[in-house]
Amino acid sequence: MTALTAQEFPEAFSTAWPFERLSDAVLLLARRTGFVAEPREALALDRQMAPQDIAGIHRWFQYAADALQVEMQLVSSRYEDVDGLASRCAPAIIRLKAPTADEYRFLVILRTDPKHFTVLLPDGREQSLPVPSLRAARFAAFEEEIDTWLAKHLGPLAARVERGSQEAVRLRAEFRSDLTLTNCWLLRPVPGRTSLKTLLKRERILPKLGALLAVHGAMALVAVLMWMNLGTNALAGHKPDGWHVAWGLLVLLQVPLMSRGEFLQSLLGLLLGRQFKQHLLHGAFRMDPDVVRQQGSGALLSAVFESESMEMLALETGFQAFAMIINLVLVPLVLMAGAAPMAQVGLFLGFAVFIVALGGWHLRARERWTRARQSLTQDLVEKLSGQRTRLAQQPRSLWHAGEDAQLASYARLSRPMDAARLWLVYAARAWFVLALAVLGPALVSGASPGLVATSVGGLLLGWGTLQQLGQGGLTAGSAVVAWRSIASLFRAARNEQTSTGERGGIILDKPSGTGEVVVQARDLVFRHPSRVRPVLDGCSFKILAGDRILLQGASGGGKTTLAALLAGLRRQDSGLLLLRGVDRATLGDREFRERIVLVPQFHENHIFAASLGFNLLMGRRWPADPADLAEARTVCEELGLGPLLERMPGGLNEMVGDAGWQLSHGEKSRVFLARALLQDADVIILDESFAALDPDTLGKVMACVDARARTLMLIAHP
Ligand SMILES: Nc1ncnc2c1ncn2[C@@H]1O[C@H](COP(=O)(O)OP(=O)(O)OP(=O)(O)O)[C@@H](O)[C@H]1O
Structure with missing residues (x-):
């Protein structure tokens, strides 16, 4: 099964672009999505490419993607997933076929929602197309055949399987597993090349962060109002004459605020986490193969673990930081309005500094512990990969040599980290006890209930804030250590000059025949980075077609x-290497x-x-x-x-x-x-x-x- 035909998707064919204007279509789509501002050079169509030649078109899309610095990914979808693809594919280009003639057009999809495509028309306007079901459109011709088969094999049971239901879709997919929709190319940004500004704009991250900040601010304000209300009314012995209703309303207000905050936090976590993962995966392919090999599989596995925890910890810390920063400002203000202002504020600030110092201690201890843990992982992977060799050739007495010493060193390094962690947890509790003690003289000297209530409110808020600060110190420290392990992977995503770089600018024609010079090497010199003498020195030759x-x-x-x-996996230090007269920099990797x-x-x-x-x-x-x-x-x-x-x-x-x-x-x-x-x-x-x-x-x-x-x-x- 290949392209959708115009009959199957009649609304689309009239809005699709002709083959001759494919380069304009790709360019306009890339610009409208905000993935590229201006292309480096004009996109030319490949002279040898024909609209029915799917391989040629795919090759040209890859060339266009390189030139525009985006990705164009060919996807196919099976019968059961087609509608899912339709709702997620944008921005994308789908090749459509005219029902009779050998004519093809390209549907340029800018946005999708479950029921509509917004397509770009050849004149640059946008149009919305209803897409009731791409599955129904694509596979209509087969539904009858499948119904007959179902009736034959399931008998009366078949009538019970409602068309379009989950069961029916699954049965049909089983029956015709060859039914797929192809010829769909997704346009995606290259993660390493997207600037932070573009990313923030495209995902609308700043307004979401702003909303989250506002929600946290409102929650803190509501908490303060609740305490003030309680202090000035309940503790002063006022009869319930309406203030208790206000108090109840303030409590209720916390519920929608909290759920909104959780929602925004999850949404941002999802968006940022996705970007982070994409960036790392992209970086993995741009690492220098020699560096990857030298690191060993154990170190790479550790980097994978660290990237997971880095993502979780960074998001967790980032969101906690929001609430914490607001509270760090708010707590001294509330305490200043209480019964023992100077003593409590001084104590609070002192504890805050103490907890930050503990965070630094934990960070250093965690760094040493992580190095020991990574070395253990590396060792374990090495032992597992060499398991057969060890079983076959290493004396049994040596299988576990050195393990005790390694584990003892790991346990020794864990101790300071655990101690720092414990201090961080207990510091906030110590604040609570001391701050209460400081309030004692004010209580004895008969401070007003309002002032006492405000102090208690500030004390509780301060307790929560110092707990957050301690927890934030723990997670931030862990995130910093994890980051150091994966920073090279992350930075590699931006690296254009590795041996795996991908820029290109030319599509070569097919070779004309035997005898043509395909490869020409002149005075090639190559030395491995760790070696003194070059492996290749003054290497020259020609390879002819055939x-x-x-x-x-x-x-x-x-x-x-x-x-x-020759295969482009390494670059020569000097000399010339030409493929059909063109060097690698011009041709692209x-x-x-x-x-x-x-x-x-x-x-x-x-x-x-x-x-x-x-x-x-x-x-x-x-x-x-x-x-x-x-x-x-x-x-x-x-x-x-x-x-x-x-x-x-x-x-x-x-x-x-x-x-x-x-x-x-x-x-x-x-x-x-x-x-x-x-x-x-x-x-x-x-x-x-x-x-x-x-x-x-x-x-x-x-x-x-x-x-x-x-x-x-x-x-x-x-
Ligand atoms: N990644 C590397 N880093 C440092 N030196 C390397 C690296 N890869 C290979 N070498 C060294 O370069 C030299 C040439 O290695 P190469 O693998 O090209 O030889 P070869 O002719 O293919 O050998 P063989 O016939 O044994 O496969 C060797 O001395 C090797 O030790």
Whole structure:
């Protein structure tokens, strides 16, 4: 199933943009959403692209996304989720097909709510379209077929399953799991490139923060009014003549204020938490691969834990800070109006300073403890990853060596942190007792009930505030420590100059034929940052279209390093590397990597915990078209994976990876090969990819690779 047709979605076709104006459409959408102000350069359509060529359009969207510094994500939705997608997709572009002719148009969706699309018209105006059900629109033709099937298999029961009900949708989805809606591209901002100002504006965060501040202010004011009312009336022995009703109303007023405050807090937490997560994920992909490798998986896992707690703690502290700052100002004012003003205010301020100092102590202790905890996590992950090696080759007596000392050191570092935590908790209670004691002489000397009530109100408010300050000190300290562990990940999101940068500006035509110079290297020099001598020094060569190159050399000679440079995973220190006459800076990393595809050595490659189909086609395009899946199946058969596919009950949908169907070494290496062959690259580099294959399979695999790779470089040992 591919595009929506005009018949299925009649209102939309007349509002959609023609193919020739696709670049104007993308540009206008990006501007209206506020994701980009002005593009760096004009967006040109790819000369070779045709409206029916989904692969070409997808490639062009990626080029446009790079140029505009946004993301364009191809999505597909299954039968049961289509309406959900419709209500969440904006801003997005959907390709629509005319019912008869081979004509396609592009629906440009600016906003959505559950019942309407706001679309951008080709003349720049906006129009609202009712979308009763995209599912009904898209799959109307199949409903009858499904009804017949249901009637046949469920008999009279089928009549009880109401059309459109949850059960009916689920049954239909089971029956036709192949029904999907594709050709929808979501436009999204790149998290690392969104300025704080844009973010605040787009999510309307400042008005929400303002409202939260106002709610907290109102709650504090109501609390003070309640105490004043109580003091001046109840404690003075006034009869209930209306003041008690006012008191009751003030109590009631707290309820809506509190629920509004909670709501705003949750909403802001959700918005900020989402931005934070997106930023971190984006950063993870922009980290230098060498840095990631050096850190080790344990440190990365710790960073994940820290990011979780950082998010929670930062939000918690931020919101508490609101109420606390208001109260820190309010408490001295209330106490000043009470029975022992100077003594109580002095005591309150003294305690506040004391608690801040305790917070500093806790921060330092927490930092040392966190380092010990991270090292424990790193050690545990290392031990788990090396479990098989340890079981097979390490004497049992050494399995737990050093663990006691490590745990003892961890326990020792926990002690000062726990002590600081305890002091922070008890400090607020100590304030309460001392402040009450200070009030004693005023009570004895017969201070007026109003003054005493105000003092007690201030004392209670002060108690709550110092508790918040102590708790805030704990969480802020933990958040600061967590931040230090993940700051590099966060900053990486803004990093454009890593080896994984993505800017681009040119789409190359398909190669014209054999003999053309595809790659030209002149005087390449590369030195690993930690090494003194360069691995590559003055390396020059040419690769022509159609070449079959065997690269051999001693172990450690630099073959893999050269492959990494060619495939755009590393940058040379000096020298020139051109792909079809264009250097990487001009071409952009995305285009460069799509043209030269590397199959890394087995231990550097990965099978993802996803379907086999995804693992095969992730380098081409995902979600995949039926044609992509058919080609993936053919390549698998050519590589001798046909019997495996037959054994798998789910076929290409079978889950593989760590928790899924376990693949053998040779099967995995052929999945890696198929993944590269399906990418339609100009040059394929295979780094020792055949080690695990028996002679029969090797013959098949070589024939398939030779037939499918336009230009090939094999790295192998002599
Ligand atoms: N990330 C790195 N940091 C520092 N040095 C590295 C790094 N990766 C590789 N090297 C060093 O660079 C040199 C070349 O390594 P490379 O992997 O390119 O060799 P190779 O020819 O592919 O070896 P093999 O045939 O054993 O796979 C080696 O001395 C290696 O120790």
